[in-house]
Amino acid sequence: MDMDLIPAPVRVGDAGDTTGADGTGSGAPDGLALDSATTITAAPGTEGTERWLRSTLGAAFGLPLAPGGEDATHTIRLDIDPALEAEGYRLAPTPGGGVEITGGSPAGVFWGAQTLRQLLGPEAFRRAPVNPGARPVIPFTHVEDAPRFPWRGMMLDVARHFLPKDDVLRYLDLIAAHKLNVFHFHLTDDQGWRIEIKRHPRLTEVGSWRSRTKHGHRASELWDETPHGGYYTQDDIREIVAYAAERHIRVVPEIDIPGHSQAAIAAYPELGNSDVIDTTALSVWDTWGINANVLAPTDNTLRFFEGVLEEVLELFPAATSPFIHIGGDECRKEQWKDSPTAQSRIEGLGLANEDELQSWIIRHFDAWLTARGRRLIGWDEILEGGLPAGAAVSSWRGYGGGVTAAEAGHDVVMCPEQHVYLDHRQDGGPDEPMPIGFIRTLEDVYRFEPVPPGLSEEAARHILGTQANVWTEVMQNRGRVDYQVFPRLAAFAEVAWSPLPASAERDFAAFERRMAAHYARLDALGVDYRPPSGPLPWQQRPGVLGRPLEGPPPNV
Numbered sequence: 001m002d003m004d005l006i007p008a009p010v011r012v013g014d015a016g017d018t019t020g021a022d023g024t025g026s027g028a029p030d031g032l033a034l035d036s037a038t039t040i041t042a043a044p045g046t047e048g049t050e051r052w053l054r055s056t057l058g059a060a061f062g063l064p065l066a067p068g069g070e071d072a073t074h075t076i077r078l079d080i081d082p083a084l085e086a087e088g089y090r091l092a093p094t095p096g097g098g099v100e101i102t103g104g105s106p107a108g109v110f111w112g113a114q115t116l117r118q119l120l121g122p123e124a125f126r127r128a129p130v131n132p133g134a135r136p137v138i139p140f141t142h143v144e145d146a147p148r149f150p151w152r153g154m155m156l157d158v159a160r161h162f163l164p165k166d167d168v169l170r171y172l173d174l175i176a177a178h179k180l181n182v183f184h185f186h187l188t189d190d191q192g193w194r195i196e197i198k199r200h201p202r203l204t205e206v207g208s209w210r211s212r213t214k215h216g217h218r219a220s221e222l223w224d225e226t227p228h229g230g231y232y233t234q235d236d237i238r239e240i241v242a243y244a245a246e247r248h249i250r251v252v253p254e255i256d257i258p259g260h261s262q263a264a265i266a267a268y269p270e271l272g273n274s275d276v277i278d279t280t281a282l283s284v285w286d287t288w289g290i291n292a293n294v295l296a297p298t299d300n301t302l303r304f305f306e307g308v309l310e311e312v313l314e315l316f317p318a319a320t321s322p323f324i325h326i327g328g329d330e331c332r333k334e335q336w337k338d339s340p341t342a343q344s345r346i347e348g349l350g351l352a353n354e355d356e357l358q359s360w361i362i363r364h365f366d367a368w369l370t371a372r373g374r375r376l377i378g379w380d381e382i383l384e385g386g387l388p389a390g391a392a393v394s395s396w397r398g399y400g401g402g403v404t405a406a407e408a409g410h411d412v413v414m415c416p417e418q419h420v421y422l423d424h425r426q427d428g429g430p431d432e433p434m435p436i437g438f439i440r441t442l443e444d445v446y447r448f449e450p451v452p453p454g455l456s457e458e459a460a461r462h463i464l465g466t467q468a469n470v471w472t473e474v475m476q477n478r479g480r481v482d483y484q485v486f487p488r489l490a491a492f493a494e495v496a497w498s499p500l501p502a503s504a505e506r507d508f509a510a511f512e513r514r515m516a517a518h519y520a521r522l523d524a525l526g527v528d529y530r531p532p533s534g535p536l537p538w539q540q541r542p543g544v545l546g547r548p549l550e551g552p553p554p555n556v
Helices: 047-059 106-119 165-177 234-246 262-267 299-315 333-340 340-349 354-370 400-407 442-446 478-485 488-497 508-525
Strands: 040-043 076-081 089-094 096-102 143-145 151-157 182-186 249-256 323-327 375-379 392-396 413-414 465-470
Touching: 040 047, 047 076, 047 106, 047 234, 047 392, 047 442, 076 106, 089 106, 089 323, 106 143, 143 182, 151 165, 151 488, 165 182, 165 478, 165 508, 182 465, 234 249, 234 299, 299 323, 299 354, 299 465, 323 354, 333 340, 333 354, 354 375, 400 413, 400 478, 413 478, 442 488, 465 478, 465 488, 478 488, 488 508
Parallel strands: 040 076, 076 096, 151 182, 151 465, 182 249, 249 323, 323 375, 375 392, 392 413, 413 465
Antiparallel strands: 089 096, 089 143
């Protein structure tokens, strides 16, 4: 039985099994009923999960969940057993009417607590009691579980449309509820710079605001004339990182270079190719697409972004952010071809072309980050012109870049746009809001397989995992993000966590049945997901142009 858990655990026992670890009965055949006497007994290293349980379940049910002693029986016991997989856990009833969550590490304990919350029903996902005095019951069942991949991520683009800090914290809670453990934070792009950098204040004074915004796809004739922007102060960033760390989520900040940089150039025109265009005339970009205005390959640019990254490393400590994403995607080369400065750099370095010039920039920052104990990760274009040995790749244009990188010994995160770009539309119907890209239904995402066939065994070991990417050109607010992300993120989470069979053999009908319970959890959390029957009237955007692509996506 699966107890309607999402993602599905590796093994689940019979809910009616009340046998404790010592073989004796628990004496509470229906399960552990939470009440004012229920305690939490936390072993060293599990204090974070203890706090989380008290703040979530305590609030949802109006219970104190006081600390319990070693001899407590009517308790939620948290413990660590290093013999388990690091993120694995075991959830089991204990004699006397308690339940024990044992993890291979503090993270494993936390994922077990997420399962416990699901077992308590949708009311456990509310912030205050809706049935005061009711005694919620944890069904007595045995769960043994561990994730398939160590990298289970979601990327959120806050550059195209800014999400306030509280919405980011909410998304950390939502991805934690689905046992995802990586938050890729896309902080800079042509349309906005979202992180305060003390030594370069104009990045946010100028670069965080645009005068207007294209409404819909870039071919749309509609504009939103309201100035748009915002940024996170350094204390906001520290709060976000600490909040993520408490939930065992790693944060991967992205500072996009050398393309996708018009917001930075608008703030500091000397960063652009000023020997080709008048960079002082540039403003933060107000539309979408691939921008020709890229960084100049000068020593000044390198020093500038070293300074940016020095502050980024201080804000994102290595324990939470071992990887730093530097983008590297969609860097148009026309200005470099026309720039005497860029051509002189190519000649002086003995490079063959502009692709190798971009590779030189990537290699520079790879060496810079490596010297400071971090690892560089970038989009798969960083393979062009050669890639430094320690760099990792986010494979977005398909499987191909990831396969090439993995076979060459580079670590890879699989996030092919044809499968897990959640800005792509969920249905082909006429009411789908601002439809972008190929149709990717809930079932399509559920059948996504991160490890492509044909990889050598050695290369397959370099697949760190997978992530779903959320680009926000047509997501103007939290409700639009919710609509695009959910319910598909639930299917993606199961792909990333659970040991599913081959794509065609997956039991989507059983997943849909479990989703019936999960929709109630999402309702309790206030998630504006796309209903299975289609968008609600207020979720539609009639008359706003998208860019739907027909047919099945190419398998590349």
